[in-house]
Amino acid sequence: MKIGITCYPTYGGSGALATELGMDLARRGHEVHFITYAMPFRLREYVERVYFHEVDTSTGRYPLFEFYPYSLALASKQYDVALRERLDVLHVHYAVPHATTAWLAREMLGERQRLPVITTLHGTDITLVGQEASFYAITKFSIERSDRVTAVSQFLKDETVRTFGCSNCHISVIPNFVNLAEYHPGEADCRDGLAPEGHKIVTHVSNFREVKRVRDVVRVFARIRRAMPATLLMIGDGPERDDAEREARDLKVDGDVRFFGKLGNVVTLLRATDLFLLPSQTESFGLAALEAMACGAPVVGSRTGGLTEVVEDGVSGLLEPPGSVEAMGRRAVDVLRDPELFQAMRRAAVDRAADFSTERVVPQYEALYAEARG
Ligand code: GMT
DSSP states (O other): OEEEEEOOOSSSHHHHHHHHHHHHHHHTTOEEEEEESSOOTTOOSOOTTEEEEEOOOSSOOOTTOSSOOHHHHHHHHHHHHHHHHTOSEEEEESHHHHHHHHHHHHHHHGGGOOOOEEEEEOSHHHHTGGGSHHHHHHHHHHHHHSSEEEESSHHHHHHHHHHHOOTTOOEEEOOOOBOTTTSOOOOGGGGTTTSOTTOEEEEEESOOOGGGOHHHHHHHHHHHHHHSOEEEEEEBOOTTHHHHHHHHHHTTOGGGEEEEEOOSOOHHHHHTOSEEEEOOSOOSSOHHHHHHHHTTOOEEEESOGGGGGTSOBTTTEEEEOTTOHHHHHHHHHHHHHOHHHHHHHHHHHHHHHHTTBHHHHHHHHHHHHHHHHO
């Protein structure tokens, strides 16, 4: 099949998932065409049967435009690529504005070429952005006009139905997945240089937006740090980073917190991780948590949204209500202090991640494409 994929190319779960999907589809023999404004961050090198079509954002800066109409440029590109490459399907990730531009591209093709549009909902496109007054009607319209819609968790499907009604759309739940050939526990020396000898390694990966509660990450870590030697690896960047750094100084743990900024590949650091922290306000799935679990790191996080469909409380991780830093810290310390419990939880995290392997999940997308083509 010839598959077009549109996603956000920047650091974020939806772009990461879309890129992993494209790469795996190519491994399975499909031809994949990414259509977006920059090379997706996880696609930095040549992969057979994968092509990248850049939406030009440098032209069209006409003085009349105070705001560049990116959505129109994207729709035109999706239309061009679909026609030229004879795409069989167009799969867009994150509804705003991708489901809308895909609908436009399909309308432009009209009778000339059938182009089924598949929209995957990822989270904040439904729980935050899509609900804003200026986007609500068009998001609902575009979801309803997609040929197929998927959500990355049951939570997100329910949330979409609750928020938008979506009487006409049949939403399939296809969970996020992890490539176990790459994400697996590391050897003993994988921790070298990351933290002083004898330190527990605690990690957080996100885009440091408000919804991630990154100050809570630092607060939970401070409770662990009070109980034992430990180092916190903070990976990513975003609007809340300064606050997180200030919190680390205020709690006097800044000497044991390392801020790495954005990293293209986090697997090396995840393999060295003892515990992964994700105390978000809401999380439709928690792809970063799944990748950490595959590397053998139990997750301490929020009992919220789709995270409860990934992490089993008390088995492969620990879940507490958002904001419960005291409980998260206390339970994290209990596990880290008990080598037997910790090893059991580590094994359970790896086992749980295997339920979401590429091999189990990607065929579900292939089947959906085939169904959409009819
Ligand atoms: O908020 C983010 O972390 C980024 C966002 C995105 O769309 O890039 O992530 C959402 O999609 C991920 C991939 O499906 C999910 O794993 C995240 O849980 C989800 N984020 C939220 O719901 C806050």
